[in-house]
Amino acid sequence: MGIAMALIVLVLTYPNLPSLEVLTDYRPKIPLRVYTADGFLIGEFGEERRAVVAIGEVPSVMKQAILAAEDDRFYQHGGLDYTGILRAAGANLLGGGKRQGASTITQQVARNFFLTGEKTYTRKLYEALLSFKIEKNLTKDQIFELYINQIFLGQRAYGFAAAAQIYFGKPLKDISIAEAAMLAGLPKAPSAYNPVVNPNRAKLRQQY
Numbered sequence: 001m002g003i004a005m006a007l008i009v010l011v012l013t014y015p016n017l018p019s020l021e022v023l024t025d026y027r028p029k030i031p032l033r034v035y036t037a038d039g040f041l042i043g044e045f046g047e048e049r050r051a052v053v054a055i056g057e058v059p060s061v062m063k064q065a066i067l068a069a070e071d072d073r074f075y076q077h078g079g080l081d082y083t084g085i086l087r088a089a090g091a092n093l094l095g096g097g098k099r100q101g102a103s104t105i106t107q108q109v110a111r112n113f114f115l116t117g118e119k120t121y122t123r124k125l126y127e128a129l130l131s132f133k134i135e136k137n138l139t140k141d142q143i144f145e146l147y148i149n150q151i152f153l154g155q156r157a158y159g160f161a162a163a164a165q166i167y168f169g170k171p172l173k174d175i176s177i178a179e180a181a182m183l184a185g186l187p188k189a190p191s192a193y194n195p196v197v198n199p200n201r202a203k204l205r206q207q208y
Contacts, residue, residue: 017126017133022113023146024138028052028158051161053172055145061177062160065184066148069208071105075140079106079131105147106131108187112150153183154190154197167195182206 029048067074073081081104103111110130115123134143153163160183164172168179175183185193185205195202 017130018114020134020137023109023134023142026146026149028149048158049156049162049166050149050158051165051172052149052159053145053161055141055148057173058145058148058160059173059175059180061180062148062172062175062183063144065177065180066105066160066187069181069184070108070187071103074105074144077104079135080104080128104131106134106143108151109143109147110134112152113146151187152190153186154194178206 028050071081071084073083077083084104107127110127111117114130115127138146149159149161151160152158153160155163155166157163157166161172163183163186164170164175164179167183168175182195182202182205185202185208188205192198193202193205
């Protein structure tokens with residue numbers, strides 16, 4: 001009976017999911033930048049600090065750090081990581097409470113573009129269905145690129161390219177392994193693991 005109800009909800013809900021045009025025609029807010037005549041940046045104005053990068057411009061060490069921290073089976077699953085869900089459920093059961101999540105990068109993209117942060121079963125259902133739709137219509141690299149450019153990382157930084165510049169004063173292509181690991185630790189909780197505000201907690205997350 002429960003499976004039948006779930007299938008009915010799926011059939012009725014999936015066709016009414018929002019269009020993915022905001023993803024396929026990605027146009028993020030870019031701050032106004034003021035440069036000197038010789039190309040030196042002297043000012044940046046806007047609510048969001050962002051520098052959009054193509055997936056091919058993201059160094060391998062940054063990609064590997066993000067996958068290790070957020071979704072190590074990203075290129076194997078179809079939107080939901082059932083292995084990760086079971087692993088998190090086991091850890092939570094043994095830990096006596098909710099301690100681990102199992103959101104994939106695709107789920108985070110769905111949440112960041114279409115949903116709120118409320119913790120309800122309805123929102124989780126929509127997140128799962130949207131994840132399946134995103135996986136069906138975009139390639140893995142397209143999804144990963146959206147995540148890398150859209151995720152909030154503290155200090156008004158959206159995306160890893162902006163974060164590399166804000167936290168380390170360098171372009172994303174020049175970051176070290178240690179810097180990549182610290183940046184990859186930010187999506188979980190940008191305020192808690194911010195190396196400017198909480199350097200000790202940021203260091204612990206980096207080592208993880």
